[in-house]
Amino acid sequence: MTSPLVSIICLCFNHAAFLREALDSVLAQTYPNLDILVVDDLSTDHSVEIIEEYVQRYPQIRFIRHTQNQGNCASFNEALQVSQGDFIIDFATDDVLHPERVARQVEAFQQLPASYGVVYTDAELIDEQGASLSFFYTRSAGGNLSPLPAQGEVFAEVLGRYFICPPTMMIRRQVLEELQGYDPALAYEDFDFWVRSARNWQYYFLDQSLCQRRMHAASLSRRVYQKGDKQLASTIKVIQKAQKLVRTPHEKEALRKRIRYEARHAYLTANYPEATQLLRLLEEEQGMTALYRLLQVLTQKQIPLQFIRRWYHRWKYGRTAA
Structure with a gap:
């Protein structure tokens, strides 16, 4: 079987502390047929110097250097336009790839029907120093995973809950071309990509840990639900x-579940304008209950109950919520 070309789009913004480990993990892939692109989105640390050093040593790396900060979505789209791979990995250069990452995901794709657009996996979560924190999925003694991964038609699942670790995805190029890449008007890409791609494409979960996701204060994921x-x-x-995409009662209920979740968190982090918008959307979807009508009143009056979220996080995770 031939080895399809895989493009790894490496997105960098002030990742100097992690960049060498990230690029070394790309270059250490056992898979032979790679298209490597690095985009620096106007870093203010020493990232560009490090990238230029790697480009000199490894001329197969193509480097796109921004003179204006464009954000992750636009940066990815720019690299996608000049990439050539049949499959794409969106790789943040504060993460680390397992040497077998590309080979295993390509092998999975080759055994799946052409209707499958995404293969995703488990990931090890690491701290700034590279020490292991946990894995994305919690595993019971019986081998059950939490959150439970979904496969095949996952549109309702991606609407209703979070179960995919974003940096683990390998994406069929056709999916991204059909969607015209990421939406550059958004501050982040994952949820939008899942919703739009899962409408027409199937997903496959490969039960292996094939990358390390770094958790640190500057991560986008750490800023979600902070005020403002x-x-x-x-x-x-x-x-x-x-x-506009939901078709079935099951999908509509998943959408309501998502709106309720986001409205709660928006309110409990004092993001009152966003909470107001979300509760209006819940009304549109005929998903209001007595609890959410109460939440609507609390939002209108901007009554601060943030301590509830902080207490919950201390109880569940042993730490204070951001």
Whole structure:
């Protein structure tokens, strides 16, 4: 069987502390047929110097250097336009790839029907120093995973809950071309990509840990639900897109579940304008209950109950919520 070309789009913004380990993990792939692109989105640390050093040593690396900060979505799209791979990996250069990552996911794709657009896996979560924290999925003694991964038709699942670790995905190029890449108007890409791609493409979960996801203070994921975070506004836009895509009662209920979840978190982080918008969307979807009518009143009056979220996080995770 031939080895299809795989493009690894490496996105860098102030990742100097992690960049060498990230690029070394790309270059250490056992898979032979790689197209490597690195985009620096106007880093203010020493990232560019490190990338240029790697480009000199490894001329197969193509380097796109920005003179204006464009954000992750636009940066990825720019690299996608000049990439050539049949499959694409969106790789943040604070993460680390397992040497077998590409080979195993390509092998999985080759055994799946052409209707499958995404293969995703488990991931090890690491701290800034590279020490292991946990894995994305919690495994019971009996081998059951939490959150439970979904496969095949996953549109309702991606609407209703989080179960995919974003950096683990390998994406069929045709999926991204059909979607015209990521939406550059958004502050982040994952939820929007899942919703739009899962409408027409199937997903496959490969039960292996093939990358390390670094958890640190500058991560986008760490800023979600902080007061004033721009990602909430993007989430609202994705929900509005999803409203036009739902087809079945099951999918509509999954959408309501998502809106309720986001409205709760928006309110409990004092993002009152976004909470107001989300509760209006819940009304549109005929998903209001007595609890959410109460939440609507609390939002209108901007009654601060953030301590509830902080207490919950201390109880569940042993730490204070951001």
